[in-house]
Amino acid sequence: MYVCLCNKVTDGQIRAARREGARSLECLQTRLKVATCCGRCSDFAEQLLEEDSLACVSADLAPGQPCELPPCVAG
């Protein structure tokens, strides 16, 4: 599903970026150009980042074990 129509970015691309370390809208803007035109997609893009963070916490991790993801790398 397209999240950012202006830049043709899908939810799958945002989730993939999250798995690769994107943790903020600014990082998504740098990596995928999400919300760099009209900005109407910014809230939903941030929501997807947050949902994936919650999913990470509930994944196969020991209680209290943080989700280890690589740092956000622009590119």
Ligand code: FES
């Ligand atoms: S829909 Fe994403 S910038 Fe316009």
